[in-house]
Amino acid sequence: MTVLGAVSLPQLPPERLRDLARVADDAGLEELWLWEDCFWGSGVATAAAVLGWTGRLRVGVGLLPVPLRNVALAAMEIAALHRLFPGRATIGVGHGVQDWMAQVGAKADSPVTLLREHLAALRALLAGEEVTVDGRYVHLDKVKLDWPPRTPPPIVAGATGPRTLRLCGEAADGTILTAGTAPDDVREACRLVDEGRAAAGRTGPHQMIVYLLTATGQGAEERLAAQLRREGRDRTAGIAGDARTVADAVRRWADAGATTVVLEPTGDEPDPEGFVRFAAGQVRPLLG
Structure with missing residues (x-):
């Protein structure tokens, strides 16, 4: 069954x-997703707060930019969330927006190399291993978490380009698509991820988490079209309409390979709480 979330x-x-968060929890939303975009706010701080305020809601962060975070610190924070709220957090990592990374003096010459090294070290640290590595970007000397997660969590990474999608297949347990x-495009991403999985001999499950730009209610078509124009995307990149229209779209994305579809409101969504209620109370029941 496809997991349904909202941003x-x-x-x-x-x-x-x-x-x-409390509206999402009370409405029965499966997952609420947060972003760590520069310079809006911290993904980890907000995730911890949402998890603490709610009882059953799962929380995703898509994603933590690895140039901003030493991998040991990222592992410490992810481990803490998983020990405090077992089974309720999905924390993704990725390149980050390159202009923002340059703005803070953290841009890597080879983002793919950095992400590859970060993913390998992060997986080992979250598994409770002692890690010594001297890579191009990641340098650790006998680092081991005192409080690793009781069960190593899935490692999830964001990707757009072919090289990073293949890397997600090789080194991650899930992929986040914007x-x-x-x-x-989801089908092509799945193909590239599968190439990476085959090259690495990986056979376990792999999540495909896809954001779906969604507008509903008064002025939905106009709000969606305006945002798509601003971002240079065509009309197939989002959906506007009532619950049945959105549910049909979720099925199309799921049929293409998405295991989780996260409804993303337009930037000018007038009622964020209402959007969450719409996703949980109207769209979710139509998906079976």
Whole structure:
């Protein structure tokens, strides 16, 4: 069964997040996804707060930019979340937006090399191993977490280009695809991920988490079209309409290979709490 989630956009002021999280929990939403976009706010701090405010809601962060985070620190924070809230957090990592990484002095000459080294070290640290590595970017000397997760969590990474998609197949347990990834693009991403999995001899499950730009309610078509124009995307990159229209779209993305579809509101969504209720209370029941 396809997992359905919704995004809390980082444009939402942090002080409004508690009410949104509680609405999501009460409405029965499966997953609420957060972003660590520069310079809106921390993905880890907001994830911990949402997990603490709610009882059953699962929380995703898509994603933590690895140039901003030493892998030991990332492992410490991810491990803490998994020990505090077992089974309720999915923390993705990835390149980050390169302009932002340059703006803070953290841009890597080879983002793929950095992500490859980060993923390998992160997996080992979260498995409770002692890690010594002297890579191009990742340098650890006998580092071992005192409080690793009781069960090593799946490692999830974001990707767009072919090299990173293959890397996700080789070194991650799940892939996050951005909004604007049309069904045919999801199929191609799955193919590239599978190439990476085959090259690495990996046979376990692999999550495909896809954001779906979604608008509903008054002015939905206009809001969606305006955002797609601003971002240079075509109309197939999002969906606008009532619950049945959105549920049909979720099925199309799932048929293309998405295991989790995360409804992403437009940046000018007038009612974030209502959007979450819509996803959980109207769209989810139509998916079976």
